[in-house]
Amino acid sequence: MPADRAPTRIQQKNRAAILDAALDVFSAQGFRGATVDQIASAAGLSKPNLLYYFPSKEAIHAAVLEQLLDTWLDPLRALDPEGEPLEEILAYMRRKLEMSRDLPRESRLFANEIVQGAPRIHDVLSTDLKQLVDEKAAVLEAWADAGRIARVHPYHLIFSIWSLTQHYADFDVQVRAVLGDEDPFAAAPEFLETLYRRLLTPPARA
């Protein structure tokens, strides 16, 4: 790879193709399961050519992961402390569910990484992620204090949104094996909306 100058058109195209191919392969096979050859041919390149753009398999993985983390937390960041509590939470859940439907590879890449102990992103989890969740949990707590939502453990509430929505991407094959023909994303939104409305609607005032 040439020095750091403005990337040529070819560089842009090939780097993008590599990252996309790598997302495909890493999300489907995990880091160790993926081979450089697989990624290269999925990107339409030879292995040495791929390694002309990235110095190593590790580097490709790091790049894909960095790109993912960049957007992964956006839905939670967008939870607005000034908004209507229940609607904000429902909107967050919907955004996460849409990500499971539209970006399942990203979800599975993340799942692969976490399930195997998050060796490469443990830092981000305990700093950036923790900080963000702490902040939003405080918002949820304040809403409960104000009686605007029912009081539940705010961290577990957030975990529940993660697990319920990501399940449809990460465990896709299981869900589809059980549902048969039915599209998982047909009934999921309504089910989850009902669930969170019933969980969080504040008790009637005395």
Add this chain to the structure above:
Amino acid sequence: MPADRAPTRIQQKNRAAILDAALDVFSAQGFRGATVDQIASAAGLSKPNLLYYFPSKEAIHAAVLEQLLDTWLDPLRALDPEGEPLEEILAYMRRKLEMSRDLPRESRLFANEIVQGAPRIHDVLSTDLKQLVDEKAAVLEAWADAGRIARVHPYHLIFSIWSLTQHYADFDVQVRAVLGDEDPFAAAPEFLETLYRRLLTPPARA
């Protein structure tokens, strides 16, 4: 390996040690990520010695997986159509949560397999698992028909129990990174019980 006779004490001990070590390694690294050497040394054996008991890495993995599937569905099987609906569902959720706490390796092995497309257990999912879920979903449906629980999509209800409980095992490092010192399993049972009580308590009679 000698012919199929009654297994000697040494055979029993070593096979058990291998399966336990393999569960350790496979659940932490996935199939491709695990090496036969790792499993062997985790079991306190040399690689050729391990391969004296199992013919291949695949065979070890199959054995571990088979052992897992054998018990993985027990909690759902135990859901009693004759029991009190809400209590039956809560008890099922609790059993699954206990499995996440007590058998996290098993949960992660399963998660690894599913996330990567379940190449080796797809059959079981679309036959045994589907059949069991169909059966229990019908029970849930009947309970809703009788007005004994609120009506929700029975399949998604089951998915929700899977995802909410397994999350604590599969995403353990993330949960702990966010919670800091707090034990995830301290508040989870109450949170989940509240969630399902509010979701499923039938609407007051008119």
Add this chain to the structure above:
DNA sequence: GTTTGATTTGACCAAAAGGTCAAACGCACG
């Protein structure tokens, strides 16, 4: 159109990893 730097490739290397085998070892039973 030639030159220069970017891009691509075939050939190659070394390490890792799954698996084999013959020989050595050891336990238990006659």
Add this chain to the structure above:
DNA sequence: CGTGCGTTTGACCTTTTGGTCAAATCAAAC
């Protein structure tokens, strides 16, 4: 206490895989 079968191992083989390199090719600026 020796023999036979179950067990263990060191040495070795082959394939896969991450990575290198020099040479060939291509694109575009001059």
